[in-house]
Amino acid sequence: AQSVTQLDSHVSVSEGTPVLLRCNYSSSYSPSLFWYVQHPNKGLQLLLKYTSAATLVKGINGFEAEFKKSETSFHLTKPSAHMSDAAEYFCVVSGTPSGYSTLTFGKGTMLLVSP
Amino acid sequence: GAVVSQHPSRVICKSGTSVKIECRSLDFQATTMFWYRQFPKKSLMLMATSNEGSKATYEQGVEKDKFLINHASLTLSTLTVTSAHPEDSSFYICSAPTKREGQFPYNEQFFGPGTRLTVL
Numbered sequence: 276a277q278s279v280t281q282l283d284s285h286v287s288v289s290e291g292t293p294v295l296l297r298c299n300y301s302s303s304y305s306p307s308l309f310w311y312v313q314h315p316n317k318g319l320q321l322l323l324k325y326t327s328a329a330t331l332v333k334g335i336n337g338f339e340a341e342f343k344k345s346e347t348s349f350h351l352t353k354p355s356a357h358m359s360d361a362a363e364y365f366c367v368v369s370g371t372p373s374g375y376s377t378l379t380f381g382k383g384t385m386l387l388v389s390p
Numbered sequence: 391g392a393v394v395s396q397h398p399s400r401v402i403c404k405s406g407t408s409v410k411i412e413c414r415s416l417d418f419q420a421t422t423m424f425w426y427r428q429f430p431k432k433s434l435m436l437m438a439t440s441n442e443g444s445k446a447t448y449e450q451g452v453e454k455d456k457f458l459i460n461h462a463s464l465t466l467s468t469l470t471v472t473s474a475h476p477e478d479s480s481f482y483i484c485s486a487p488t489k490r491e492g493q494f495p496y497n498e499q500f501f502g503p504g505t506r507l508t509v510l
Contacts (some may be wrong), residue, residue, distance in 0.1 A: 311501075318483065318503035319434075365433065369499070377424065378485075378499055380433045 277302040277368045281381035289389050294338075294353040296384045298366030301347060308349045309367040309378075310340055319365070325349060336360070361388045392418045394486050396502035403474055404510055411469045411505045413440075413484030419464035420486035424499070425457075428481040440467040474509045481506050 282297040300306060310322040323334025330342040340351045349366060366381040393416040403409050413423055421442045426434040438459055439447040446459035456478075458470040471478050483504045 319501040
């Protein structure tokens, strides 16, 4: 069994300030973890992924996330927010011993960026 | 990268009619595809797993007679919402996984752009 908890439903930042979106997970197996972004009325776009390689993962648009097994966390960060970053962000976990596995989505965090 | 398309992107229909949504993997084969439903301002909920050449596997609480899934080929899965009602209005998203080989193999899911269904 696996689950994802996104600790904040909304995060508000000012343009140019750092972004932190928090995610905790649980999984019976070594998980793969993803962050997706969804802009209004748009499909999901993969920001970055962790798949048992380096624990610090760099993604697109300046985002990065660090996998911390001891804390079961996979928080998403960006040093400086841009107005175009305003969107819904989903933390996702996937993991089974073999074969294709289904994804479990967090409830999402809405990032609001003010000028 | 792999591309998944959905058609139509938006559909409006009358209550009681049936609507078919297509999900295609454009540059890779997918023996498995997934169908999700997303309510406004909510997360994605897995509805069913579509398996090429066999019956779909539905998640608990999803009516299989209401949401018919056909995975006729390695690149196409269809979701038919039968006798649609206003409560079926939602954003439907499909995804298809492909295996990424290498030192740390993993399964990466590629998502379609979604289909907005509005039932009047």
